[in-house]
Amino acid sequence: MPSPRKPESAIDVGGVPRERILGWLADQLKVARFRDYAPNGLQVEGRAEIRRIVTGVTACEALLRAAIERDADAVLVHHGWFWRNEDPRIIGTRRRRIGLALAHDLNLLAYHLPLDAHPVWGNNAQLARVLGLLPDAAPDEGGPLTLGSEGLLWAGTAPGLPTLAALAARVRERLGREPLLVGEPDMPLGRVVWCTGAAQGMMQDAIDGGATVYITGEASEPTTHLARETGTGFIGAGHHATERYGVQALGQALAEHFPLEVTFVDIDNPV
Numbered sequence: 001m002p003s004p005r006k007p008e009s010a011i012d013v014g015g016v017p018r019e020r021i022l023g024w025l026a027d028q029l030k031v032a033r034f035r036d037y038a039p040n041g042l043q044v045e046g047r048a049e050i051r052r053i054v055t056g057v058t059a060c061e062a063l064l065r066a067a068i069e070r071d072a073d074a075v076l077v078h079h080g081w082f083w084r085n086e087d088p089r090i091i092g093t094r095r096r097r098i099g100l101a102l103a104h105d106l107n108l109l110a111y112h113l114p115l116d117a118h119p120v121w122g123n124n125a126q127l128a129r130v131l132g133l134l135p136d137a138a139p140d141e142g143g144p145l146t147l148g149s150e151g152l153l154w155a156g157t158a159p160g161l162p163t164l165a166a167l168a169a170r171v172r173e174r175l176g177r178e179p180l181l182v183g184e185p186d187m188p189l190g191r192v193v194w195c196t197g198a199a200q201g202m203m204q205d206a207i208d209g210g211a212t213v214y215i216t217g218e219a220s221e222p223t224t225h226l227a228r229e230t231g232t233g234f235i236g237a238g239h240h241a242t243e244r245y246g247v248q249a250l251g252q253a254l255a256e257h258f259p260l261e262v263t264f265v266d267i268d269n270p271v
C-alpha cells in the first residue's frame with residue numbers, strides 16, 4: 001500500500017531544476033568575488049532536477065556511497081575535486097570517485113572559500129557560534145572584522161573564558177575532540193583570532209592583528225615555534241572538526257528556500 005504523500009514536495013513536482021539551485025548559491029555565496037584553488041559551483045554534472053541532497057565536508061568515496069545509498073541527486077561539499085596543481089589523470093581513487101558520480105548521475109556541488117567566508121553560514125561564522133566566540137564588527141559595521149591579506153581570518157573575544165586552558169576545554173567539549181595546544185594554560189585571553197581548516201600558514205597575520213590566541217584546524221612543525229617565540233597561544237582544533245558546520249548551515253538554508261530533502265552525513269576524520 002502506498003504511503004500518504006506530502007503535497008507540494010519536490011518529490012511530487014519532480015524536483016528543483018539544478019540551474020535554479022546553482023544560481024541561488026552563486027548569488028548567496030558571492031562566488032564571483034573569490035579567486036580560489038578549485039572551481040566553485042557545479043563540478044560534475046548529474047541529473048537536471050534535484051530532490052535530495054547529501055551534504056558533507058569532503059567529496060570522498062565514503063560520502064559518495066552514502067549519497068547513492070540515500071538515492072540523492074546531488075552531493076554538496078566544502079572540499080570538492082579538481083584542486084590546482086593536482087595530478088589531472090583520472091586514475092586510482094580519482095577514477096573511482098568520478099566513476100561513481102557519473103554512473104549514478106550525481107551532481108557534485110562544491111564551495112570552498114565562499115563557504116569559509118560567508119558572514120552567516122560560513123565555516124568561520126559557524127565555528128564562532130559553536131564555540132561561543134563573539135566576532136568583532138568591522139569598523140563600518142557592515143559585517144564581521146576580518147584580518148589577513150585575503151580577509152579569511154575572524155577576530156573577536158571569548159566571553160566567559162578567561163584563560164587559554166578554558167578556551168581549550170570549550171573546544172574539546174563542543175567539537176568532541178582533543179585539541180592540540182601550544183602555550184601557557186593560565187595565559188589570559190584577549191583578542192581571539194580564528195580561521196577554520198588548514199590556516200596555520202596565516203598565523204603571522206593573526207599575530208599582526210593582535211591575537212593573544214589563534215585557533216585553526218591544523219598545525220605544522222613551525223607553528224609551535226612561532227607560537228612560543230611570540231607568546232601567542234595556539235589551538236589546533238582539527239581541520240574536519242572546524243569545517244563540519246558551514247555546509248550544514250548552508251544545507252539548512254537550501255532546505256528552507258527550496259522544496260528539497262537535505263541530509264548531512266558526517267564521515268569522521270581525525271585530522
Ligand SMILES: [Zn+2]
Pocket residue numbers: 079196197198239243
Ligand atoms: Zn578545508
